[in-house]
Structures are given as C-alpha cells and as structure tokens.
Amino acid sequence: MDALYRDYILDHYKSPRNFGELDPHDLEWHDHNPLCGDELGVHVRVEDGKIAELRFHGQGCAISQAAASIASEELVGMPVDEIGGLPADWVTDLLGIDISPTRRKCALLNLKVMRGATTGDASWPES
C-alpha cells in the first residue's frame, strides 16, 4: 500500500464527510494555499459555545480534502474557543501518515481555515 495515499485517506477524499454548505451558519471562512491553489471554505453552526455542525467546501488535492474530512469528524462538539490553540500536530496525528514538507500545507489548510473562522487569525498553524 502507498505510504501517503492510504485507503482511509482516499476514502475521505472520494467521500468527504461534512462537506457542502450550511445555512444558516454562525461562522465562516475561506482560504487557499497559494502554492498549489488548493481552496477550502467552512461554514460553522455554534450551540452553547461548541461546534454543533460544520461543512467544508472547496477543491484541492487528496491530502487537503481528506485532512479536512477527517478533522471535521473531530471538530464537531469541540468548544469554539479551543480551536485557535490547536497545534499543527493535531491534524498530522489525526492523519496518521508522514507528511513531507512539500505537502504539509495541504494537510494544515483545514486548521488554518478553522482558526480563521473562530478567531479571525488565519495564520498557518505551528507545531
């Protein structure tokens, strides 16, 4: 099996969870990875300070889209004010694959977008 494109990565890429639009929503953000043009947006509905529902949307490589899908399943139920403090490792650990430096931003785009939606600061997450 390929070390990067594992079955579950490809499964999330081909059948992404929590993808689409969400209306009405409380929070939203849209961003892109200028290196490769991956695009990702998010709509978030908040209840009692927690993420009740979210939908990612966009287009990009398997890593960026699968990472968003995998992260989305963990993000639901999480307190909104904790998102900004999530480190880059949170995503890469979830993915469970070795990400080369050239693909790192693909994997982290979803967290960048979530940080933007919840804090207004869409800087790249650090380890």
Next chain:
Amino acid sequence: MNPLTATPALDVRADFPVLERLTRGGKPMVYLDSAATSQKPVAVIEAMNDYYRRSNANIHRGVYELAQEATDLYEGARERVAAFCGWETATTIFTRNATEAINLVAYAWGRANVGPGDEVLITHMEHHSNIVPWQMLCHETGARLRYLGVSEEGTLSLDELDSVLAEGRVKLVSVVHVSNVLGTLNPVADIVARSRAAGALTVVDGSQAVPQLPVDLSAIDADFYAWTGHKAVGPTGIGVLHGRRSVLEEMRPFLGGGDMIGRVDFESSTWNELPWKFEAGTSPIAEGVGLGAAVDYLSGLGMENVRAHERDLTAYALERLPTIESLRVFGPPDPDQRGGVVSFALEGMHPHDVADLCDREGVCIRAGHHCAQPLMRMMGVPATARASFHVYNSREDVDRLVEALAKARTVFGL
C-alpha cells in the same frame, strides 16, 4: 516525418551533470520541468566557476588587468546574447530576470506614457509576471487593463486584437511568445505589426521561446522583448530586455545608483549611455558570463535542431499521453503550433497528487496554476499537471511519465 518513428536529433543528456543523480527511491531522474527552470550544462557551470577562480573583479571601473578582463567577459557575453536573438548589443539590457525586465518597461516607460483613459492590452494566457506589473501600472495611472481571450484550443484571435485596437485607446500591448501552460506558439510578429499600426507600444515575453526556438528579434521587431537566463540553460539571477533604441533613449532610468550615471552632482545627475543607463549597481557578472556560455552551448547545438528535438518530444507526448484513460491535454493539438510544454489533467485526481505520485517514480513534473491563475479560471480547472522538455530529454522520458501516470491511477483505485 512520422512523429512516432523519428528519433530526436539531440543526445546531450551527458552534458548535464545533475541528471546523473538518482532520486530518493534510487531511480534515475526524469526531469520534465524545464519550463520552470532548465538544467545547466557543464559548459555553463565551468564558465562561471572559471570566472570566479580566474577573472573576478568589478567591471567598468577598474584600470587594472583583472578588471578589464572581467569587463571584457561580461560585455562579450552581452554581444553574444544580443547576436543570439538577432538584436543590437547596446540595446540589450541585462536585468535580474524576465519579471524585472517587464517591470522596467512598466515603470520607466509606463509611468511616463500611460494615463487615465488609456488601455493596456494583455491576454488570458499570460504568466503573472506579464499581468501584475500592468495591473499595478493601471491602478496607479487610472488606465484600464484589458485581456484578449483564449480559444478552446488555446489560441489567440487576431480579429479580436484588431477590434480592440480599433477602439483607439490601447497604448501598450504585451503578449507571451510561447505560453508556459498551453505551450501555444503565438504569432507575435503579426501581433506586433498590428499593434504598432494602431500606435501601441509592444512588449513580448519570450521566457519560454528563447530557450527552445530560433528567435530572430529583427523579424519580430517588438519594441521590447524580455526573457530569462535560467530557462535557457543559463544561471538564475540574470534576465534580458531587448529594447528599441529610440524608445530607450526617451525613457527615464528604472533604478538609480552606481554604473547608470554619466555625472553625479549634489542636486542631480546625468545618465550613462545605453545599455548601462538601465543597469544600476554592480551587475550579475558571473551570471552574465554564464549566460554567454549558455547561448554558446545552444548555438553549438543549433537552435533549429533544438526546435526539432522539442517538437519531436511534444508530438510524441501528444500521442502517448492520451493513451492514459480520462486524461485531458490542454493547448493546441498541432505540435507545429506549440512549444515543448504539455499541460494535462487526470479525471478524479488533483494535479498535486499526480505530481507527488510521479515523483515516487523519479519523474519530476510541475503541478499547480503555473503562475497563470486567470488562465486556470478560463480553462475551468483549479490547476494542471505539466510536463516540459528540453534538449536533454528523450522519448524514454515521456515513456517513464506515461508509466508513472498509469501507476498513479492504480494507487487512486482508478
């Protein structure tokens, strides 16, 4: 010539040492990203090495032997670079790259000659380097930036050019000679002639053309022609702007500093003569020497042979790539109408993943928007994968690419 049986004219892979290395996986490297930057032959590497070992000094000022030798090497390179493109030496200006060459025109000519109500005309197949400088010029001056469209087959329409020019507001036309995405070989001499007849200044971005085609600037006759050394088997850090003498003489300098002045007083200065008026500060001397060696190398191969080689590989790729299921090739289908660059997309796979999986097989291709985001939007894709060729590539390299693409599809379960 049957494109499927002909053998490429050139067999010069051994001249390019970097191609000897193996990739991480221990596979021989297939380098198919020459449109981004070409590899360098020993002759170029040695010329720069020799310059630093034997002849390094600052140019144009020193009276000692070493300084004279460095000056001769640099100015000798300029003469050969100018001759290589069929242009006059004194109006062949060295810049940092093609981007800086285009910015030179946008600042030194554009700011003085373009104003509110004027139009700058470019096309939808331009590289960002031939978009953004004009956007900045138009934002600052109140001029309007207009684009010529690109057809389904990736070509420009001269009728559309004529109709925009006929409106009478175009002050400058800037167009790419060979598209870095579509490979399209544009009829630049025709575009220049029509634009000049309408009173517009003409700029051609030849970054992808000079490395692979015989380019005779006296025949194209643009007011400005820009290209970059590193795509033409030369070093990074040096580009070229060939300009029309009458226009250059009227222009103010681009950057101020040493070397570009005639005389400096406390309040004002006078400008050096051409080309040095546009070369402020210490020049990229070793890079100039390297570029001189690069054009010597290409001239030695013969640019007709280089073109024949590129055409053969392009034709072969256009035959072989569509054998991959659900692969779509962009750009003109006729290899006579395009340079050695082929962009494509695989259904169900993002180009970034395609390039990553090709890398596992030792095949270096580019994925992304290729600094041409407006064109990507026109083509309706977020990005493409792109293979581009130079003299060191062979049909076997294309075969390796096709094998890697087939394997990539199986990884994705396609």
